[in-house]
Amino acid sequence: xxVCKFGGTSVxxxxxxxxxxxxxKSDSSRKIVVVSAPGxxxxxxxxxxxxxxxxxxxxxxxxxxxxxxENVVGRYQSIANDLELENAIEQVIRKDLERRLLTTKEDESxxxxxxxxxxxxxxxxxxxxxxxxxxxxAEYACPKEAGLLVNERPARVQALPEGYEKLEKLKEAEGxxxxxxxxxxxxxxxxxxxxxxxxxxxxSLVAAAVRADLYENFTDVDSVYSANPNVVGNxxxxxxxxxxxxxxxxxxxFSVFHDEALMPAFLRAVPVCIKNTNNPEAPGTMIVQxxxxxxxxxxxxxADDGFSTLFVEKYLMNQEVGFGRRLxxxxxxxxxxxxxxxSGIDNMSVIIRNEYLTDENxxxxxxxxxxxxxxxxxxxxxxxxxxxxxxxxxxxxxxxLTARAATAIAKTESNIEMxxxxxxxxxxxxxxxxxxxxKIIRELYKEFFxxxxxxx
Ligand code: ASP
Numbered sequence: 128x129x130v131c132k133f134g135g136t137s138v139x140x141x142x143x144x145x146x147x148x149x150x151x152k153s154d155s156s157r158k159i160v161v162v163s164a165p166g167x168x169x170x171x172x173x174x175x176x177x178x179x180x181x182x183x184x185x186x187x188x189x190x191x192x193x194x195x196x197e198n199v200v201g202r203y204q205s206i207a208n209d210l211e212l213e214n215a216i217e218q219v220i221r222k223d224l225e226r227r228l229l230t231t232k233e234d235e236s237x238x239x240x241x242x243x244x245x246x247x248x249x250x251x252x253x254x255x256x257x258x259x260x261x262x263x264x265a266e267y268a269c270p271k272e273a274g275l276l277v278n279e280r281p282a283r284v285q286a287l288p289e290g291y292e293k294l295e296k297l298k299e300a301e302g303x304x305x306x307x308x309x310x311x312x313x314x315x316x317x318x319x320x321x322x323x324x325x326x327x328x329x330x331s332l333v334a335a336a337v338r339a340d341l342y343e344n345f346t347d348v349d350s351v352y353s354a355n356p357n358v359v360g361n362x363x364x365x366x367x368x369x370x371x372x373x374x375x376x377x378x379x380x381f382s383v384f385h386d387e388a389l390m391p392a393f394l395r396a397v398p399v400c401i402k403n404t405n406n407p408e409a410p411g412t413m414i415v416q417x418x419x420x421x422x423x424x425x426x427x428x429x430a431d432d433g434f435s436t437l438f439v440e441k442y443l444m445n446q447e448v449g450f451g452r453r454l455x456x457x458x459x460x461x462x463x464x465x466x467x468x469x470s471g472i473d474n475m476s477v478i479i480r481n482e483y484l485t486d487e488n489x490x491x492x493x494x495x496x497x498x499x500x501x502x503x504x505x506x507x508x509x510x511x512x513x514x515x516x517x518x519x520x521x522x523x524x525x526x527x528l529t530a531r532a533a534t535a536i537a538k539t540e541s542n543i544e545m546x547x548x549x550x551x552x553x554x555x556x557x558x559x560x561x562x563x564x565x566k567i568i569r570e571l572y573k574e575f576f577x578x579x580x581x582x583x
Contacts, residue, residue, distance in 0.1 A: 128298060130159045131343040132308065132330030135166020135174055137404035138250055141209030144257060150345065150407050151303060152263065159297055159304045159337065161330040162254055164246025165202055175202050175246040176309075176323070183242035186228050187235055196224060203249060210257050220249045237280065240310065240320045247307035247326060255305040264302030273297060275311035275332065277319050284319045286311060286332050286391070294336035306333055327388035331399070335391035342392050342399045344384060349409040351376070351383050351401055353427045358565050359572045365426055367413045372426050372518050373399075375554045379429035379516040389414070424521025424528065425575045430568055432561045433481045434466065434512040436544075439496055440474040440504040450500065451475065457495045461488050466514070467547050467556065476545070478512070478558065511561040512544065515568065516554050517575070523552040532557070535574040539566045 133147050151157045164175040182195035204217045227245055232238045251267050258265030274293025278285050290311075297304050308326025312318055321328045327344060334342035350364040351373070368376075370393040377386035383401055392399050392414075402411035420426075444450050451468070454475065458465060467478040489507055496505045522528050529548070532555060536543055545558030559567060 128159075128337065128339050129154065129157045129341045129343055130161065130330060130334035130337065130339040131157050131345060132161040132326060133163065133404060134326065134344075134346045135163040135176075136168075136347040137166075137345050138162050138254065139165045139168045139172075141206050143404065144206065144210065144254060146404050146407075147254070147345075148258065148261065148263070150404065151258075153407075156340070157303075157343070158300070159306060159333055159339075160254070161306045161308050161326060161333055162247060162250050163308050163326040164250050165206065173198075175199060175250075176243055178202065179242050179246050180239065182224075182228075183239040186242070187232060187238065192228070196221075196228075199224060199245075203253060207253060210253075210260070212253070212256055212260055216253055216256050219252065220245075223249060234280070237317060237319070241318050243320050244307070244310040244318055247309045251305045251307035255303075258303055258305070265305055266300060266302060268297060268300075268304050268306045270307060270310060270329075271312045271316065271318075273306070275329065277311035277313055279313045279315065279317070280319070284311075284321055286328070291336040294333060295338075297333065298337045322385070322387065324382070324385045325387070327385035328391075331388040331391040331397075334397045334399075335395040338395060339397050342397050343402055343411075344388075344399060345402050345404045345407075346383060347403060347405060348383060348401075349403045349406055349411065351381065351412040351427070353576055354568060354572045355380075355430070358568050362572065363576050365412050366410065367415060367418045368426050369416065369418055369520055370399075370414055371551070371553050372520060373414045375516060375518040375549075376427045376429045378431075379514060379518075379554075379556075380431040381427070381429050384414075418520065420519065420521030420524075423519070424525040425517055425519035426521075427518050428568055428571050428575070429516045429518065430513055430564050431516075432511065432513040432564065434478050434514060434558070435481055435484055436508040436510070436512060436558070437477045437479060437492065438474065438504070438506055438508055439476070439500070439502050441500065441502045442473055444474065445472045453500055454496065457492055457499070461492060463488070467545065467558070469545050469547055469558075476508075478514075478545070510544070512558050513561040513564040515557045515559060515564065515571070517557075517571065518554050520553055522555065529555060531574055532571060535570040536567050539563060539570050541567055 166174045178199045185192045185195045200221050203220045207216050255265045255267040274290040276287040276290030308329035310320040352362040354362040399414040400411045463483040465477050496502050541563035547556040
């Protein structure tokens with residue numbers, strides 16, 4: 128039994144939804160279909176989720192609710208018309224949105240979640256209606272009744288595996304189950320959405336709960352590529368990779384698959400396949416437990432920007448018990464999560480994503496480190512950092528990889544600001560100046576992926 132998830136571009140229009148139906152029809156083991164909200168039909172188009180965020184903000188801050196509501200209903204209306212569905216479905220959607228707009232605005236973030244979730248919820252209803260319209264038995268599954276449980280606020284939203292037992296019953300359905308992605312309910316019946324792109328998480332959760340043989344994640348590319356196609360022309364497609372490799376690549380900017388989506392599938396060893404709705408014949412990329420990495424120790428090169436470095440120096444830091452803990456405690460007090468902490472004997476740097484930093488908390492952090500840790504020097508480095516990540520399970524057993532990578536970077540005449548080899552040795556991270564990012568990726572790609580170098 129397969130669970131398949133279709134992303135926003137796969138369900139953006141009637142034409143795309145017809146492709147989805149063909150894909151589901153072509154394989155009788157495709158029983159559960161998880162859907163996103165309609166995404167972009169062309170590059171300047173707006174995703175329904177973004178239209179819904181505009182609607183929620185209009186309702187919260189006195190904006191033009193009418194226009195915002197019509198923009199959303201209009202998208203569904205045009206899909207329903209093109210699918211030749213009756214007007215009733217459009218009325219159901221309009222009523223649903225009006226009902227959501229009347230819910231409490233006491234907690235703005237929860238109100239926005241309630242509105243945002245309408246994107247996938249109504250799309251699932253519409254797609255289930257279309258299946259039935261063309262004579263294929265299908266039903267919409269409501270995440271609340273089906274048991275997609277999430278934790279309470281204010282903690283970061285995460286699914287609770289306690290819901291699995293109930294979710295497992297989805298496999299008893301007679302026909303196709305159409306399940307909306309992106310949101311779940313807390314035990315107190317509060318709706319919460321996952322982070323953006325979170326329908327991948329729903330798909331993985333449902334696949335894990337029903338112990339699917341395969342979780343197929345349909346998107347708009349034939350496979351995952353070894354480097355960003357916008358930087359490296361025609362990069363190599365990845366046929367097979369491990370969960371850990373995908374996790375590392377997703378963390379560092381591979382947006383094909385949400386980085387939080389792997390965990391449920393991984394924990395129940397459900398293999399994942401990334402496939403293309405527009406070219407379902409292409410085999411896609413399989414994500415599995417193990418792969419033979421002897422021929423290709425490095426599987427991909429990712430890069431992510433938007434990092435800052437906090438530099439702290441204090442003479443005899445290495446002998447001061449608890450220095451690191453107290454430094455990180457100051458960051459914790461500001462609710463800041465850190466990415467890397469490269470250190471020397473008397474200095475330590477903390478690499479932080481810019482989204483956690485404001486002018487205000489930067490000053491506060493510096494002052495506290497000066498006052499409480501009596502540091503000799505503390506400052507945020509004045510540079511836009513990028514992290515370039517080389518990923519591959521085979522790196523652990525291959526000698527000379529770091530030398531090859533560093534030599535490739537040297538050829539671009541760029542400086543390496545930081546090197547971090549994760550303890551698992553699945554990734555090697557280079558902190559570099561953002562301005563050098565693209566030329567470094569191209570050089571690393573040449574070194575590790577050009578045919579002649581593959582087996583070196
Ligand atoms: N519709 C949501 C978004 O645009 C979730 C998803 O598509 O996965 O982020």
